Amino acid sequence: MPEGRAHQLAMQLVEQAARIMGAPRLIPISFAHIDACFYTGRSHVDFVRFLLDHGATLSVPAWTNNSVASPDDGGLRPERSDPEMVSGAHELMELYARLGCTPTWTCAPYQLAGGPKFGDHIAVGESNAVAFYNSAVGARTNKYGDYLDVACAITGLAPFAGLHTDEGRRAAIHFSCASVPENWMRQDIFFHLLGHVVGRQAGRRIPAISGLPKETTADQLKALCAASAASGGVELLHAVGVTPEAPALHAVFRIGETFDVITGHLNAARRELSTFNDGPLDAVALGTPHFSLSEFSELVKLLDGRKVKTATYISTSRGIREMLIAKGWLKLLQEASVIIPVDVCTYYAPKIQGLRGRVMTNAAKWAYYAPGMLGVEVCFGSLKECVESAVRGAVWRDPALWSNP
Amino acid sequence: MTVLHAGIAQGPVLLLDEPLSFWGAYDPRSGIIIDIHHPQKGQSLQGKILMMLESRGSGSAPGGLAEAIRLGTAPAGIILVQADINLAIGAAVAETLYGKACPVLAVAAQEFHELSKSAYLHISHDGRVGPSLDDA
Numbered sequence: 001m002p003e004g005r006a007h008q009l010a011m012q013l014v015e016q017a018a019r020i021m022g023a024p025r026l027i028p029i030s031f032a033h034i035d036a037c038f039y040t041g042r043s044h045v046d047f048v049r050f051l052l053d054h055g056a057t058l059s060v061p062a063w064t065n066n067s068v069a070s071p072d073d074g075g076l077r078p079e080r081s082d083p084e085m086v087s088g089a090h091e092l093m094e095l096y097a098r099l100g101c102t103p104t105w106t107c108a109p110y111q112l113a114g115g116p117k118f119g120d121h122i123a124v125g126e127s128n129a130v131a132f133y134n135s136a137v138g139a140r141t142n143k144y145g146d147y148l149d150v151a152c153a154i155t156g157l158a159p160f161a162g163l164h165t166d167e168g169r170r171a172a173i174h175f176s177c178a179s180v181p182e183n184w185m186r187q188d189i190f191f192h193l194l195g196h197v198v199g200r201q202a203g204r205r206i207p208a209i210s211g212l213p214k215e216t217t218a219d220q221l222k223a224l225c226a227a228s229a230a231s232g233g234v235e236l237l238h239a240v241g242v243t244p245e246a247p248a249l250h251a252v253f254r255i256g257e258t259f260d261v262i263t264g265h266l267n268a269a270r271r272e273l274s275t276f277n278d279g280p281l282d283a284v285a286l287g288t289p290h291f292s293l294s295e296f297s298e299l300v301k302l303l304d305g306r307k308v309k310t311a312t313y314i315s316t317s318r319g320i321r322e323m324l325i326a327k328g329w330l331k332l333l334q335e336a337s338v339i340i341p342v343d344v345c346t347y348y349a350p351k352i353q354g355l356r357g358r359v360m361t362n363a364a365k366w367a368y369y370a371p372g373m374l375g376v377e378v379c380f381g382s383l384k385e386c387v388e389s390a391v392r393g394a395v396w397r398d399p400a401l402w403s404n405p
Numbered sequence: 406m407t408v409l410h411a412g413i414a415q416g417p418v419l420l421l422d423e424p425l426s427f428w429g430a431y432d433p434r435s436g437i438i439i440d441i442h443h444p445q446k447g448q449s450l451q452g453k454i455l456m457m458l459e460s461r462g463s464g465s466a467p468g469g470l471a472e473a474i475r476l477g478t479a480p481a482g483i484i485l486v487q488a489d490i491n492l493a494i495g496a497a498v499a500e501t502l503y504g505k506a507c508p509v510l511a512v513a514a515q516e517f518h519e520l521s522k523s524a525y526l527h528i529s530h531d532g533r534v535g536p537s538l539d540d541a
Contacts, residue, residue, distance in 0.1 A: 041472030
């Protein structure tokens with residue numbers, strides 16, 4: 001380990017966290033995902049400047065989470081909207097790149113190649129990425145807050161406690177989906193709603209979920225993880241027969257409460273996530289967490305060459321945008337008047353230009369946060385409902401979806 | 406009692422009825438609780454010995470506290486029951502960057518209850534807490 005005040009501070013923070021967590025030792029990590037690059041005040045800039053001024057270097061690959069505003073997002077958050085935040089965000093992006101971070105600028109780093117694998121110990125801060133890496137990948141991380149994430153990346157170490165340990169990964173509550181009709185489980189919206197229900201009931205406990213289809217996709221697990229992390233603080237969930245640590249229920253869950261999920265819970269979640277249900281729309285916001293290539297593929301199919309009438313924003317990473325260009329889809333989407341911000345998310349202030357009033361989304365996480373953060377009204381629906389509504393300029397409901405038992 | 410981040414502090418006690426997140430629910434520029442769902446919305450934390458059973462979790466909380474310490478709007482010290490890494494890390498980073506201390510302690514529930522009856526508290530560097538300098 002190199003000497004110097006930056007490394008001393010990083011080690012001090014990791015050891016302080018270890019002491020508070022009661023960790024008997026530190027363990028080497030192989031990857032970090034940095035959240036402290038998201039501007040929340042000058043102290044964030046001062047912190048990384050201190051590190052750079054005192055010789056900090058990274059010990060492991062460290063990818064960056066979303067920024068507040070990006071020079072690459074087409075000026076959707078212009079500097080005049082909040083000069084301190086927007087210029088601070090640009091400064092932070094530059095400083096973290098100089099520290100040696102990989103400039104991924106995404107809340108869904110697991111959609112890019114070259115990330116961590118099953119059993120890897122890692123340090124992640126972004127809540128949906130913590131849940132996805134732990135659950136779907138089987139890598140191991142606690143939720144590391146700002147500064148500690150960077151300290152772990154500099155030292156290459158994390159406290160051996162919580163979700164890094166075998167005992168810390170056992171489920172404490174079981175959700176059975178045996179009563180949910182099969183046709184529901186084939187809908188993308190089901191996984192957002194289930195995530196919302198699971199988060200509400202589980203809180204910070206680790207849930208095991210049984211009865212999900214074997215062919216549950218990465219996009220569906222992403223929705224489940226993001227929604228349950230937002231509504232409850234879930235950092236790891238086991239989907240029996242789907243996620244790698246849960247071939248069977250007894251492998252992850254022995255004793256505890258069982259919660260039977262019924263369609264009534266899912267309908268209630270849908271009502272809870274919407275503040276309006278019909279009428280004209282001002283905007284559509286998709287891509288929380290960042291849209292994947294397969295979600296874009298589905299979107300292109302649903303649009304079927306039509307243009308949107310309502311301002312439609314789909315957040316993604318610059319990495320996925322490269323893939324869109326290669327497929328020729330970016331041009332198709334631009335011709336359809338769809339706006340694709342990169343490096344950022346749309347649910348926090350300062351508001352993206354044009355994002356106001358009555359907004360439709362397919363993301364439970366967006367629906368959960370945006371009304372409070374942006375003061376907008378929100379209508380939650382499936383991807384198909386969002387696309388049809390965007391094309392019509394008013395909320396369209398899928399009769400096939402909501403006439404189910 | 407556990408010292409999560411050491412420091413010397415004193416100030417009037419502000420006992421929160423519900424946990425507070427230092428990001429989103431609180432404005433470091435003014436030091437005021439802004440969460441419309443928080444029963445003590447509008448109260449200032451500046452210079453107070455902040456007492457709450459636990460912090461509401463947010464990965465951005467360390468930055469919120471560090472920013473408040475930088476701007477001088479932060480509590481003088483924080484007393485919790487549930488140990489919290491985010492507040493300890495935020496206080497540690499702010500002390501390194503700005504040379505200002507904001508001690509963070511976790512105490513047993515019974516001790517928390519007793520201390521919360523005081524109008525004014527002192528915190529010593531080794532984590533002793535009391536209504537006068539002698540107790541601390």
